[in-house]
Amino acid sequence: MLSTVKRWEVYMGLSQEKSVRLFKEILESRGISYQISTSHPHFMYDDQHEKILIRTPDFHIQFIYVSADPLTRIFTNVMGISKQHSGITLLSCKFKKQSKGSFYSVMKSFVHNAPSDPWHITSHPRFRFAVLLQLITKYKWKRIDDFGQ
Numbered sequence: 001m002l003s004t005v006k007r008w009e010v011y012m013g014l015s016q017e018k019s020v021r022l023f024k025e026i027l028e029s030r031g032i033s034y035q036i037s038t039s040h041p042h043f044m045y046d047d048q049h050e051k052i053l054i055r056t057p058d059f060h061i062q063f064i065y066v067s068a069d070p071l072t073r074i075f076t077n078v079m080g081i082s083k084q085h086s087g088i089t090l091l092s093c094k095f096k097k098q099s100k101g102s103f104y105s106v107m108k109s110f111v112h113n114a115p116s117d118p119w120h121i122t123s124h125p126r127f128r129f130a131v132l133l134q135l136i137t138k139y140k141w142k143r144i145d146d147f148g149q
Contacts, residue, residue, distance in 0.1 A: 004096060004098070006095055007092070007094050012119065012121065013119070013122070016063045016087070019089050020052050020054065022114065026109045027106065035055045037053050038052055039051045039053065042064050051063065058095060061093045062093070063091060065089060088127070104144060119137045119140075122134065
């Protein structure tokens with residue numbers, strides 16, 4: 001496992017599949033070896049989609065699909081509108097303290113190569129009016145983008 005580990009978590013408005021595909025492209029273009037695995041869904045965020053984990057020698061990135069909390073899922077299923085909302089992705093990243101530069105460099109490439117700004121999370125109904133969470137999410141992504149400048 002990782003020693004002297006730092007954790008960074010952030011929401012992003014991109015789908016789980018698009019995000020994983022883009023991270024794979026970035027890692028391959030940089031010659032960074034990685035392994036991909038899946039695990040059972042995270043019940044609090046979504047009970048249908050598996051978590052996807054990318055492991056490199058220096059960091060691990062877990063992609064967690066976020067549809068809604070359990071109560072919101074029940075409500076949207078009863079109302080028949082559950083299929084109308086797309087989910088977003090929670091990135092849960094762990095990296096070695098001494099590998100901070102490599103991790104942030106990959107994340108910065110992700111921000112620049114993403115098809116849209118990853119901090120736009122308003123496609124998800126829970127975050128449409130969560131202004132503070134939107135600001136925090138954008139701040140976290142902007143700090144990545146500003147790293148090393």
